[in-house]
Amino acid sequence: MNPGEPKDFPLGRWNLYLGGAGRRVPGYVNLDLFAVPGVDIAADAERLPFPDAIFQRVECDAVLEHVRDPVQVMCEIRRVLAPGGYVHLVTPFCHPFHEYPKDYRRFTLDGLKELAGPLETVAEGWRTGPTATVLVFTLEYVKLLLPFRGWRMIAHGVLGWLLFPFRYLDLFLLRSPQAGRIGNHCYLWVRKNP
Ligand SMILES: C[S@@+](CC[C@H](N)C(=O)[O-])C[C@H]1O[C@@H](n2cnc3c(N)ncnc32)[C@H](O)[C@@H]1O
Known part of the structure; x- marks a missing residue:
């Protein structure tokens, strides 16, 4: 499968960055649990304060291991994603414990796909090996x-x-098909079909 570059999944008028505390993320609405510099909206990703189908792209990088209910977060991501929009999911597989503010779990690529549910996988792989x-x-x-x-x-x-x-x-x-056995962070690009 094509590894996919961010340029293949264009930003729209409104795009959502989940968990970008302390970062500026130009082109995105930055939502985090904590109202710290760089964050536009302090809220829980389990209850996104946005109307349905508003975002063209959602970035969710190293967040799903920190939320209590990742299934609920994915439901919310799907709800706010516009038809034809893309989500970038990045999660740790082999990685030390790190609390932001908690650390609940690790993911395989198969587990991440299962979580993405009906969203179509358009690219997958290992960001860090x-x-x-x-x-x-x-x-x-x-x-x-x-x-x-x-x-x-x-x-x-x-x-x-x-x-x-x-x-x-x-x-x-990372050219080896075995690399994922001890991969560090895996990723998926998924799409909400129109
Ligand atoms: C490991 S950091 C991700 C950092 C960033 N994505 C990056 O790659 O540099 C996890 C972030 O998710 C935020 N977070 C954790 N649980 C959250 C939740 N339920 N809703 C929104 N943000 C959450 C944390 O506050 C933290 O800023």
């Missing part, structure tokens, strides 16, 4: 050995910077 998995767990493991928060912060910065170039190995590894 096996090397990203090994590196993030290595970093977390080293931090576990350090007793002081300051040391952990330094290790995060220094080791993160030193290890970063290894991520390019994923350009090669």
